[in-house]
Amino acid sequence: MNKLGLQLDHKLLAHIQGALDYSPAAIIIAAAPSGEILYVNEAVRKFRGHTDSPLTGIQLEQYMMSWKEFDANGRQLSSEEMPLGVAISQGRAVDNQEIIVELDDGSRKWALASAAPIFDDDGEIIAGSVIWYDITERKQLEAKLKQEADFDCLTGVFSRHRFMESAERILERFQRDYQSMSVLMFDLDYFKDVNDYYGHAAGDEVLRSFAGIIKRGVRPSDIIGRVGGEEFVLILQGADLDIGTRIGEKLRSEVERSAITTDTGEVSITTSIGVSSPGILQQQIGHFPSLDELLANADAALYEAKHKGRNRVETTLACF
Known part of the structure; x- marks a missing residue:
């Protein structure tokens, strides 16, 4: 190669080196198999978070001792399972793997990593490279959006969408294993009057307090969702219609005894509750009920509770 060609090669290498040095993506190249x-x-x-520590020349395992890597499900990766380890030890490429990195100060960051082996002319692995992007902010935003989608921002219970998803899974498990379950549908009595007299801020506080009473009165395995303005639905796992009705009466009594303090005064509320159970409903309609049928049955029972004067628990059979 002539002198001009060598100069061009050196300039090209220097340009590549500069591009790598100032790339926003993190890049590591390590020799294999050492x-x-x-x-x-x-x-x-x-x-x-260490801008002044020397890194080249040390062993990869020594360097990796300063952090831990986990897959997206939280399982810790061994050095051979880390993207760069896969490239060096197995000669396989890794493409856009999301990993969690726990640094030596205990903080965690998300990274999107890709790795590839580097071969010599004989096809032997001589090195491996990994490149990753810090996606921590993106993952935090995704988690925030998921939280907002899954939970009602006012009361902290499941949103309608998340509740329906969870309820479908529970109903499928009930049908498969024939476990007991019951559905309770709540409606706050005369809630519009609360908003009109005390104001919407007080109405919001009433909804928060009501949801808190229900959550404190059931188990963590039970799920509650806000499915309308002042409508809530509770699924009790392992509770047949009789048990569900008794729990509904207990919750109704707790709500009736509550005195909710708001900025515009103390508010007393009551609730009407409709209860349904797939086991009983199946016997009456001749087939295993869908979630829509089960909720419609609970809604019919709720209507009956309102029709009979409110502040009561009812069970009934809806006509399908």
Whole structure:
């Protein structure tokens, strides 16, 4: 190669080196099979929070001792399972794997990692490279959006969408294993009057307090969702219609005894409750009820409770 060609090669390598050095993506290159780190860029140091520590020349395992890596499900990865370890030890590429990195200060970050082996002319693995992007902010935003989608922001109980998803799974399990369950549908009596007299801020406080009473009165395995303005639905797992009715009466009594303090005065409320159970409903309609049928049956019972004067618990059979 002539002198000009060598100069161009050196300039090209220097340009590539500069591009790697200032890339926003973190890059590590390590030798195989020794694991000696050959190259790291500034983004790696920033990701770790150590901008002045020397990294090249040390062993990969020694470097990795300063952090732990986990897969997206929270399972800790061994050094051979880490993306760079896979490239070096197995000669396999890893494409866009989401990992959780726990740094030496205990903090955790999310990264999107890709790794690839580097082969010599004889096809032997001589090194491996990994490149990853810090996606912590994106994952935090995703978690925030999921929280907002899954939970009612006012009361903290399941949103309608999340409740219906969970209820479908519970009903499928009930049908498969024939476990007991019951559905309770709640409606706050004369809630519009509360809003009109005390104001909407007080109405919001009433809804929060009501949801709190229900949550405190049931088990963690039971699920409650807000499915309308002042309508809530509770699924009691392992509770037949009789038990569900008794629990409904207990909750109705707790609500009736409550005195909710708001900025515009103390508010007393009552609730009407309709109770349904798939086991009893199946006997009456001749087939296993769908979730819609089960909820319609509970809603019919709720209507009956309102029709009979409110502040009561009712069970009934809806006509299908």
